[in-house]
Amino acid sequence: MSDTETPKPAEGQKPPYQVLARKYRPQNFEDLLGHDAMVRTLRNAFASGRIAHAWILTGVRGVGKTTTARIMARALNYETEDGIDVPTIDMDRQGIHCQAIAESRHPDVIEMDAASRTGVGDIRELIESVRYAPVQARYKVYIIDEVHMLSNSAFNALLKTLEEPPPHVKFIFATTEIRKLPVTVLSRCQRFDLRRFDQDTLADYLQGICEKENAVVERDGLLMIARAAEGSVRDALSLLDQAIIQHATSGGETVTAGDVQDMLGLADRATSWEMLDAAMTGDAAEALRLFRRQYDAGADPVVILRDMLELVHLLTRVKAAGDEAASHGSAGTAEAAQAKGMAERFPMAGLTRAWSLLMKGLQETQVAPDPAAAGEMTLIRLCYAADLPTPDEAVRMLTEGKVSGGAAPAGPGAGMQGASANGGGNSGGGARAVSGGAMRQDPQPSGAPKAGLRSQPKLEAANQTRLSSLKDLVALCSQNRDARLRHEIENFVRIVKFEPGVIDFHPADGAPRNLAGRIAAKLKDWTGERWTVSINTRETGEDTLxxxxxxxxxxxxxxxxxxxxxxxxxxxxxxxxxxxxxxxxxxxxxxxxxxxxx
Incomplete structure (x- = not known):
């Protein structure tokens, strides 16, 4: 069919170059990556003849919404010269209308960009054309991209036609902002959510493209591209195209991870791990050195801090949900193993505080006149504050007169003194942070009241109660006349670890589901301290009392x-x-x- 054939270049003329994102655009359902649920639903619908009149495809950029819409239009109008004339998703060979639909030039498949045609007049024009039968194909298919950009009046004008269209009309909508669509439109469509792709899947797909293009890119480089694409196949293919071009004229050299990093302006991932470790342990000099090394190499300070945020999030997930949480995020296998080891070294309070400091620092860096200086100030704050006690721990230490505190920032900055525990001045005496992050009590005149501190019966009772075993906890329950909790602890708690501030136990058969939470709440109430009470299902622990x-x-x-x-x-x-x-x-x-x- 002359009207559906792709124009061929003249003899001796080199065909125009096609970018990878267009060259490897899927042409049928078998080529689609990761949308098995949608394909299965459409296969059953086409096989049973229960074909809807309107679909809506949603997902982030580059996951294949428009491409999928064109494949669906091709399946609806699939027809071959040897007699196949029914809608089907099994399109093993090119049909009569396939090429024209793929190239967006078929008269019965109308693509409309709602971002540029948002008014009610455009929709009225579409409604007028709906009543006419298709010219060549089986169905008239209307593909409206970025449908959320339509105005409210345009949506209202479309509703009646969308609910009761002629039998020869199908609508396919695509959008990245599904929440902006009126519920009246959503209720008239079948919805398919196209998920973003994880890094390993995307890297494997890019590896296959490299083999077809006779290009060699290191695996770490492909993972960098996949991470930068944020789940978008189109973004990943565009970045891969750019990476391959770097060595297109140099004899097919291998594109290294360093080449990709330089191209993307990314922070070195290994250095980011080292910098986070230095910051969390208080080594300000080493953290600043690593930051400056990445900055001098061309990394954006905002990207450096964002990379550290991602690592802190990974560590916190592992700390909160166990080792298996590392494999469900954006981390690769090597990073997951590294996260498991590092998460054991830092407390949850320190990780959550690091997240807050980095988030604040990221916002400041994005608007600062000197982003590098703002990034360094963020690291310095993290070094000196990541391991500070929480407010209730600080109050307890002040009340008990303890000399303890966070890790001392190493290096030249370790001798800094006089920083107030609450971040401001302390002219009225009381506690202040000194070298090493320790808390000490400033001398006060005899009889002078302590500023900001009041006598608290629960804290005084805590000073007299030192819990070192489960029997001490049972005694505390008896002291506070909580016979029910004492009974449950004696009967259902098989202790695995009992340390100051930490209780880890295996619940015996019949244990209440909320026992750990109630123990933690009672300890907080009785002692004024925050205890971590966790359930351990891997170890059986000691026998119950x-x-x-x-x-x-x-x-x-x-x-x-x-x-x-x-x-x-x-x-x-x-x-x-x-x-x-x-x-x-x-x-x-x-x-x-x-x-x-x-």
């Missing part, structure tokens, strides 16, 4: 004699009480019987 105590009681001669005297009593009817006082003995673990069960 009830088990230990009962083991002692069961071995007591009096208990054995009682069981022999009353063998007819079933075990479920036995209630254990403290029996040590019967003979004036002390049986360890038998004190504090379960009075609430009597």
């Amino acid at each position: 009830r088990h230990d105590r009962d083991s002692v009681v069961y071995a007591h001669p009096l208990f054995i004699a009682a069981r022999e005297a009353f063998p007819e009593i079933p075990d479920e009817n036995v209630r254990i009480k403290a029996i040590a006082e019967v003979r004036g003995e002390h049986v360890e673990g038998a004190d504090g019987a379960l009075d609430e069960e009597e």
Whole structure:
């Protein structure tokens, strides 16, 4: 068919160059990458004849919305010269209308850019043409790109036609802003969400393109391109095109990760890990040196800080959700392993504080007259503040008179003194941060009140209570008359780790689902301290206190004699009480019987 053939260049004339994003644009459903759910739905709809009259495709830029719309238009109008004349997604060969639809020149497939034709007049023109039958194909297909750009009056004009179109008309909408569409439009369409692609999948796809183009790009370079593309295939292909061109005239050299990094102006990922480690450990001199090295190499300060934010987010995910959380983010295999090791070294409070400082610093760097200086100031703040105590920890240390605090910034800056604990001046005495991040109490005149501190009964009780074991926690429950929590701790807590501020336990069968949260809340209320109470399902831990105590009681001669005297009593009817006082003995673990069960 002459009207559907691609114009061929004249004899001896070199065909015009096509960028990779156009050259490798999918032409059928088999070529689509990562949209299996949509393909399966369309396959079933076409096979059963339940074909909708309107679809809406949504997703970020470059994931294939317009390309998918054209493939759907081709499937709706698929027809071959040897007799195939039904809608199908199995288009194993070129049909009569396929080439013209792919090149956007078919008279019955109308593509409209809503970004430039937003008014109600444009929609009225479309509505007028809807009533006419298709000229060549089976269906008239209207593809409206960036449909969210239509005005409210244009949407209202389209509603009636969209709800009850003629049988020969199909609508396919594409948008990156699905939330801007009126619900009246959404309710009249079948919706497909085209997901962005993860880095490994995108890098594998780019590797296949390189093989077809006889180009060699290092795997790390492909991962950099995939990361910079942020899930967009079109962006990734455009960047790959640019990377291949770097060595197009030099005999097919390998494009290294360094070449890609220079092209993108990215921060060196390995250096970003080192810089974050230096900042989190307080080594300001090393952090600034690494920052300046990347800046001198051409990296944008904003990109450097954004890279550090991404690493802090990865570490926090691993810290909060375990090692498997690293594999669900944007990290590759090597970064996931590195994140697992580094996350163990930093507390959650330090990581969340680092996130806040970097976010604030990123905003300042984007508007600063000297972005490099703003970036360095962000790193300095991170070095000196990432390991500071939280406000409640600082109050507790001041109240208890402890000399403890965050990590000391290493290097020349380690001797800096006089920084106030709250970031401002401290002319009225009280606590201030000194060398090494320690908290100390300034001398005050005798009888002078301490500024900002008040006597708190709970904190005074905390000073007298030093919890070092689960038995201490049970005693604290008894002291505060919480028999229910004491009973649950004795019966359901199999301790794995008990340290100041940290309780890790394995729940026994029948344990309440909210036990960890309630223990943490009670400890916060009773001691004034913030405790981390976590559930460990990997380790079984020690026996419960009830088990230990009962083991002692069961071995007591009096208990054995009682069981022999009353063998007819079933075990479920036995209630254990403290029996040590019967003979004036002390049986360890038998004190504090379960009075609430009597």
